Amino acid sequence: MKTYLKIIVTVVFVGVMSFNANAQNKKVETIEFKVTGVCGMCEERVENAALIKGVKMAEWDIKTQTMKVVYQPKKVSQEEIEKAVAGAGHDTENQTAPEEAYKKLPACCAYKDGVEVH
Template identity: 50%
Template structure:
């Protein structure tokens, strides 16, 4: 019986180890996450502004698509959360699907960047 239990413990630990090997080899480094959300904007100039604003501390890459208006960011989930990126983007004048930009900041945007605002 005693040996049986040790055998059981051994199996349990063994399983833990086998388990670890079955985990997917992450292609993004550990902790790096992706999120996508809508950012309102018009042109290439907007793209530059949005991507620059989005790259706050903890954000590794930021890519905004002019056609779909979707901003994709990869970020370290332990250092930053998407809400901060929403705020950072809105701070330079672009509405997101969660945070609306300040009217004055929006008004100061270049004429070609005067996108139709979020409802």
């Protein structure tokens, strides 16, 4: 009978622990950082680029040039998210878009070449 009880306690304990670990992995945080862009096409591009693994939501505001991201810190870092956005051709607060990626942007999105927000 004692062994039986020990097994039950162990099973419950292991269950609670793995439930906790799971909850930890799913914990989300919200961050904001600057992303440069000029139009609705940019919005779609930067939001899609930010939606990498571990990112739950990405919303870019053209007026404030600010990207709001809800993500799981256990799965992805702010640096990785900003790099993904920069990789799509848009400078972020801490990452510069590679020249090749910027050159691929349509003319209406060429924010570094005097194109204003429109």
